[in-house]
Amino acid sequence: MNQNEQFFANNNASTNANYLNDEQKIQEILQEQQKLQQLYNQLVAYIQEHQNMPSDEMFKYHAQLKQLTEYYQANQEKLKLLGYSNIQVNKNVQIKRGAASSLSVKNVFMGCGILFFLLVIGLIVLFYTVLQNPTGGGGLTALGIAPAVAKNLLMGLTGIAMLIVFLVGIVILLMNVYKAFTVKDRPKTWYIGGGILGFLILGIGIGAGTSLMSQVSKIEVESLANPDQTVLAYVKTPTKDNPDAISQISNSTILIAPVNVPFKLLTANYQKYAQIELGNQQVTNLQLDCGNKQILTYNQQSTMFNGACFYSKKGIYQINLIITYIDNTTKQTVNKSYLLKEINIASELSLSTTSDKKLELIDNEYVLGPLPSELTFNADQIFRDLGLRNYRINWDAEGDGTTDKSDETTFSFNYEKAEVYYPSFSLPDYNPNIIFSFPLRVEKSLLPVCKIEFSKQKVNTYRIQASFLDGGEKYIQDYAYLISDASTKQSLADRQGNEVGMDFIHTFDGQGFYEVLMNFVTTEGKKGSCRGELRISDKSSFNVDYDIFSQSPRQTQFTKADKKLISDSKSIKLSEIPTKLKLKINSIQPSTYNINTQITLDNRPIVETLAGEYLFDVRDTKAHTLKIQIQDTVRGLSYEESINITIGLDDVLGDLKVVGEKSGFSPLVVTLDASATKLNDPNDSIAYFTWDFDDGEVQNNLSTSVIKHTYIYNNTKNTGIFTPKVTITTKKGRTVTIPLNESIIVNKPLVKLNISSPSHPTQEARIGDQVRFALDFNGLPKKIYRSFDDGNEELACDGRECIEMTKVFEKAGSYNIKVRIEFDDQQQVEQSFLFKVRK
Known part of the structure; x- marks a missing residue:
């Protein structure tokens, strides 16, 4: 390692040397850089071989590595200043004890991306295979996924895979295009090839993904969900806001006429069906026979049959598919009908109108007219057919979501505007x-239709209003009124329309029977008229409208008494004292300036507390008389009415009611509440309640005033009507029994019957096969009747002896198997089952 120290010394000594020219400087620097690199590599190798050297020695060598790097980088800067461009950077080397390789973030990201892509591809293959073969290996049932959900998942996964491939292709393409223009020292061919690869990946991803999505979109979810059906039936439930609303008919759907039933062809199932029935015959046309003399044509684009089957009567209708094909042998066109299913219209709504109007069935809708037209609905048969004991029904005559009438089986409605109603x-x-x-179409009248209405203003003075239905006033050119005595036909007055308009005031002579006739001429010169009648019974008395309110100690606010009951009996009965009473005079007609009103209780005047209100108390058990006196001495008008106030105190004021529903299907849980019961004796109190539920069960001496009870339909007595009662006992020994005002109605559960073939679940067999049939129903049968539609007599058996049966068919064809079950304790039930036998 002495070479390093010698190099540092030589380098420091020659730092200030002068060079002759730039080229010579560049060459010397390059030679020095080469030597630096060699020393750097030798030093790194030495450190790696002696990793256990003392720490101070290791620190010394690291300092030398740093120095070599600094010299190298300083020389690189010199080369740049001298214009030399082919510069390589000497990277720092980091040496760790026990060094080990590690994954980069880029590699981890790429690995996770590849795994995710493979997972998506695997799921696509799985869902596509299952949708193409829904019954194989358990199919969708084994996965627990509905066909529609599987299709949506497959579409989503395909979109994700397309997006991933698209992004990869775009990235490869853009990177290679960029490098082809920016990198100078590498061949362009490499980057051009990379760009072509990215373009191919992009094209393959888009093409394959689009093709797969197209194939997935063609998968018919309804066929997968209903593998044993060739057509699906729907029921139209139109409203004003959504006239095209439909829903699929299921086994539990109850249809009530009039009703529109559209049908959809399940193309995948039909192709299998046609292959079995026709083989390779060329089909030219499809039609649907509704079983009610209606034939629907097939729309290949929507796969729906055009229009709908309109059923106006109760009954069972057979649905047949009419297939037109060219016979391969004779080359002739053949029409053949195949029974597909039955539509059961369980009941029907009765419709009628007045004798001067028409009600016809035209093009899948009822047509009523002309205006104004009254239509009467009758639902009596519906309640009988469905076995509904409680006559509860809500009517909406216009289909606008507003209830027009409730709990009346017969309902009439007057249509005053021409349009299509639902x-x-x-x-x-x-x-x-x-x-x-x-759907109900109400037609216009040939002439505008008008009506006349009266509203009282004063004695003998009325407001007369004329109006035209459905905007007919715009067609009126001229009109006039003729007022006459309806009894004698004597004319009393003429009023011109251009003077009084369609809303005017008229004063009649007094008591009598009057007629107002309006004659009009339309802009087309047509003439018409309408009339209104008015009966005035009393011309010398005031017309007084009032209400009486009461408030007992148990009540927090005043309660209005029954006005009709007071008017009929001229009395009001109180069950508690003290009770506050309030008389409120709403109006006095005619309203004159000389009216004198006097209200008395037992001839003692009652002071008016507010405008038109008189407040007083009844504190004892005596009978009292409330008198109303109104006079106008100037005009000679008067009014007098007396109302008797009686007190009927009971020791115990019982109050029994039902909280929540009091009718429904068995078993029915009902909450009975007697907590509002009151004692008139302040020194007495309730000891206990004894509950009699009217079904054989009694609970004695309970402290609770609210109780729940479960009612079961009584099959033995064939009844579900119960009237419970509660007996209240006080500490002083008083007892009172309070029955429920309205009975509790428990309906028997609807009987269901299903036919199946466990041995041949596809409802198809060959001649000679032993076919096992099974019945699934609720209840205890008395008799079971079977008909196999093979020309033999109906089979009968007792009880549950033949809920399973084996049959061998000897001829090929379609068999409409029917089962009928009779019960001792509930209504008869029928069901049919379509089964096919092939050769």
């Missing part, structure tokens, strides 16, 4: 989320 209804006890709807 009337709908829902059955809360079946499924409140399912909407049954259908």
